[in-house]
Amino acid sequence: MAIETFYDVMRRQGITRRSFNKFCSLTAAALGLSPAHAQDIRHAMETKPRIPVLWLHGLECTCCSESFIRSAHPLAKDVILSMISLDYDDTIMAAAGEQAEAIIAETIEKYDGNFILAVEGNPPLNQEGMSCIIGGRPFLEQLKHAADHCKAIISWGSCASWGCVQAARPNPTQATPVHKVPGLADKPIIKVPGCPPIAEVMTGVISYILTFDRFPELDNQGRPKMFYSQRIHDKCYRRPHFDAGQFVEEFDDEGARKGYCLYKVGCKGPTTYNACSTVRWNGGLSFPIQAGHGCIGCSEDGFWDKGSFYERLSDIQGFGIEADADQIGGAAAAAVGAGVIAHAAASAVKRARSGSSPAPADTTTTHEDA
Secondary structure, three states: OOOOEHHHHHHHOOOOHHHHHHHHHHHHHHOOOOHHHHHHHHHHHHHOEOEEEEEEEOEOOOHHHHHHOOOEOOEHHHHHHHHEEEEEEOOOOOOOHHHHHHHHHHHHHHOOOOOEEEEEOEOEOHHHHOOOEEOOEEHHHHHHHHHHHOOEEEEEHHHHHOOHHHHOOOOOOOEOOHHHOOOOOOOOEEEEOOOOOOHHHHHHHHHHHHHHOOOOOEOOOOOEHHHHOOEHHHHOOOHHHHHOOOEOOOOOOHHHHOOOEOHHHOOOHHHOEOOOOOOOEOOOOEOOOOOOOOOOOOOOOOHHHOOOOOOOOOOOOOOOOOOOHHHHHHHHHHHHHHHHHHHHHHHHHHHHHHOOOOOOOOOOOOOOOO
């Protein structure tokens, strides 16, 4: 039997055409697309079958799933029940045991080469993968088997994208991100890092794939540019304090109470690419920096091994990092003065080379001056 389209499911659930059109417009806005693309989304929802998805779990804490189910635009229930055909996810599915594991084999056979493999967590390679057993066999085997037959892979979160805490030194289990697992490098892989990723980033990626039948444009690390093209620092509402040299020196000091920049107490926003400062969390309500805690760089490769979360970065170049506002002003004035002197010197050298001398000062006294 053919898979229902998104619109088929919505109609069956009693959703009106008006509400459906509104959903398409909101989805376009959430993806950062122009209003004109709402028509493309509408067409895709009406004509394309839902995407079969196998969502596998390796070494992880399930925070990606916890984030995903809290999406507000679109709602996670709409994604799971309507936009995709989530055939397997051992965290939220009703089936268990042999019945659940049989679904994987059934989906692979029925949709060979046409399903999306979503991976949360990563496999350990040491001891033939025995540190993570799913359904009586190593997760590594389950992952490789599903990857051999899938259309593409989505690596949810920093565990699947980079390794995260499981792969932190000394990494005794040899936990390995998905793209570095032997045999998987030739598969299209999209990384959606974060610990966890933002809910609307996860559902936004799925919405884009369904609408345009392709991955969104990726950066050189395999992350969707629509969400990972800018540093958190670039759009942070505390950025003016950074530029003015106004910093929190220690938590709960006067600067903290005034909402100054958190760079000096370890904020990694200047080197972290994510949408936290624009999309934010909990339906756009807030994000860690807004709550008074610096970014820990959880969406970046190897963030667990880059030192203390509360130690400031020493190699960030920017206006005002190591100076207060008065020192910055003094430095600017000195630079202007140096520029004036340099210009005067250059003018004198030019006149000397041309053999001309400076014009005499005008000493004529007018009647009015007298």
